Amino acid sequence: MSIDPAPAATLSEAAREIVEVGRFLSVRNFVPATSGNFSRRLDARTAAVTRSGVDKGELVEADILVADIHAPPPKGSSAETPLHLQLYRDRPEAQAVLHTHSVVAALLSNLRLPEGELVLQDFELLKALGDTRTHEAAVSIPIFPNDQDIPRLADKVTAMLTRRTDLVAYLIAGHGLYTWGRSMAEARRHVVALEHLLTYELEKMKVRR
Numbered sequence: 223m224s225i226d227p228a229p230a231a232t233l234s235e236a237a238r239e240i241v242e243v244g245r246f247l248s249v250r251n252f253v254p255a256t257s258g259n260f261s262r263r264l265d266a267r268t269a270a271v272t273r274s275g276v277d278k279g280e281l282v283e284a285d286i287l288v289a290d291i292h293a294p295p296p297k298g299s300s301a302e303t304p305l306h307l308q309l310y311r312d313r314p315e316a317q318a319v320l321h322t323h324s325v326v327a328a329l330l331s332n333l334r335l336p337e338g339e340l341v342l343q344d345f346e347l348l349k350a351l352g353d354t355r356t357h358e359a360a361v362s363i364p365i366f367p368n369d370q371d372i373p374r375l376a377d378k379v380t381a382m383l384t385r386r387t388d389l390v391a392y393l394i395a396g397h398g399l400y401t402w403g404r405s406m407a408e409a410r411r412h413v414v415a416l417e418h419l420l421t422y423e424l425e426k427m428k429v430r431r
């Protein structure tokens with residue numbers, strides 16, 4: 223399925239999309255406590271990003287801050303803002319970035335870390351990811367070790383994104399999922415599809431024991 227890139231958003235449009243997606247992800251238990259963070263590209267140089275430390279299911283417009291993609295993160299913005307800004311630099315087509323902390327993303331990434339990647343294959347739902355057109359496609363999700371030094375982690379992710387143009391998401395071990403899209407709707411669809419695909423993988427591991 224090919225999706226036209228979403229046009230750049232005004233700050234109030236971006237804030238509305240971010241508040242809505244926060245509620246959507248929160249009721250599904252994908253962003254417990256104050257975990258998770260979201261952003262929306264505004265134009266070639268700037269992006270709207272969530273404030274740090276707030277419940278992402280209860281965001282209000284004042285919790286959305288403007289970041290310069292090429293500058294240090296604004297004061298008060300998400301502790302993981304560098305991971306969002308780096309994606310807007312590395313993926314010019316990215317219009318939205320979503321980070322979630324679901325049980326399955328934290329758990330499976332921990333269990334599979336030694337392999338450094340998860341390869342998803344043979345599931346029809348793969349067709350909800352980017353331009354994947356068949357269940358036979360192999361969709362790779364890299365897994366990075368968790369790191370409290372976010373700029374250092376962002377450098378590792380950038381190195382991977384430069385080598386691998388096929389990626390739609392990555393996992394941070396014991397932490398959660400990062401995915402992006404050419405619109406907020408596509409990024410949200412990636413979160414939901416990946417939640418199911420990761421659950422399939424976890425269930426497969428149980429069956430094989």
Ligand SMILES: CSC[C@@H](O)[C@@H](O)C(=O)COP(=O)(O)O
Binds near residue numbers: 275301
């Ligand atoms: C509540 S622990 C989660 C945080 O450490 C972090 O990983 C996270 O996702 C949210 O950080 P935030 O600074 O609120 O954007």
Ligand SMILES: [Zn+2]
Binds near residue numbers: 302
């Ligand atoms: Zn996090």
